[in-house]
Amino acid sequence: MRRPRKAYTYVDDGPAIYVDSFATIRREARLDGVPTDAEKLAVRMIHGSGQVDLVDDLVIHPELVSAARTALMLGAPILTDARMVAMGITAGRLPADNPVHCFLTDPQVPDLATTWGTTRTAAAVSLWEPLLDGAVVAIGNAPTALFHLLEMILDGGPRPAAVVGCPVGFIGAAESKEALASFGTDHGIDLPFVTVRGRRGGSAMASSAINALAQEAE
Numbered sequence: 001m002r003r004p005r006k007a008y009t010y011v012d013d014g015p016a017i018y019v020d021s022f023a024t025i026r027r028e029a030r031l032d033g034v035p036t037d038a039e040k041l042a043v044r045m046i047h048g049s050g051q052v053d054l055v056d057d058l059v060i061h062p063e064l065v066s067a068a069r070t071a072l073m074l075g076a077p078i079l080t081d082a083r084m085v086a087m088g089i090t091a092g093r094l095p096a097d098n099p100v101h102c103f104l105t106d107p108q109v110p111d112l113a114t115t116w117g118t119t120r121t122a123a124a125v126s127l128w129e130p131l132l133d134g135a136v137v138a139i140g141n142a143p144t145a146l147f148h149l150l151e152m153i154l155d156g157g158p159r160p161a162a163v164v165g166c167p168v169g170f171i172g173a174a175e176s177k178e179a180l181a182s183f184g185t186d187h188g189i190d191l192p193f194v195t196v197r198g199r200r201g202g203s204a205m206a207s208s209a210i211n212a213l214a215q216e217a218e
């Protein structure tokens with residue numbers, strides 16, 4: 001293998017890229033409204049999206065960071081809506097070799113989705129049930145997965161320790177995240193969460209949030 005002749009000027013030192021990125025974010029983002037223990041979470045979510053104004057739309061439950069960290073240190077599983085989210089989680093940052101699950105490809109999922117008349121991602125969330133109590137949830141793609149999770153909890157299902165709820169897009173994304181943000185007020189069920197109001201979100205952002213919650217270091 002031969003490295004091609006370098007024709008452009010760019011930074012190609014991986015660790016230096018990270019250091020410069022985080023310094024840029026801290027210079028440009030308005031982090032003063034973010035709770036101190038959630039600063040690194042906000043920085044990583046901005047890093048994963050490339051948008052410093054993301055901070056204006058972040059909603060962070062006051063107990064989110066401590067609840068998620070405690071659960072992860074105790075070995076809680078991480079449940080994701082899409083394989084993309086699972087793949088973005090850095091195993092080496094997880095404090096207790098935490099298992100990461102996405103059930104989208106489980107053979108039961110297509111039939112469940114057809115029978116219930118819903119998406120595969122929402123149907124796959126039902127397969128979380130035996131693992132959901134005290135788990136850390138990361139939803140980065142599918143609004144229907146987030147709605148389905150909230151419906152399971154309202155139906156008396158197990159409660160996760162913390163929810164990263166960042167589905168992206170135009171249909172149902174903003175609405176599902178509003179439902180998460182107002183879940184405690186609307187239903188009297190206190191669920192530590194982080195979300196981003198509006199259409200923004202995505203699998204990379206959800207993975208970044210978990211990576212921040214997993215480890216303090218940047």
Ligand SMILES: C/C1=C2N=C(/C=C3N=C(/C(C)=C4\N[C@@](C)([C@@H]5N=C1[C@](C)(CCC(=O)O)[C@H]5CC(=O)O)[C@@](C)(CC(=O)O)[C@@H]4CCC(=O)O)[C@@](C)(CC(=O)O)[C@@H]\3CCC(=O)O)C(C)(C)[C@@H]/2CCC(=O)O
Nearest residue numbers: 082083084119120121141142143144168169170171202203
């Ligand atoms: C409506 C859906 C949306 N998907 C979006 C964006 C992206 N999705 C990608 C991929 C590869 C996958 N998306 C599925 C989850 C698939 N996407 C949907 C659904 C049709 C319904 C979800 C919902 O509305 O709640 C969903 C299929 C389902 O039945 O649940 C995926 C499972 C489809 C598939 O390949 O089978 C698949 C996830 C695979 C995995 O990781 O495990 C994109 C990479 C597509 C692309 O850009 O090429 C992209 C990734 C975005 C991200 O950051 O996650 C939207 C925009 C979120 C859209 C929902 C909202 C809208 O307004 O359209």
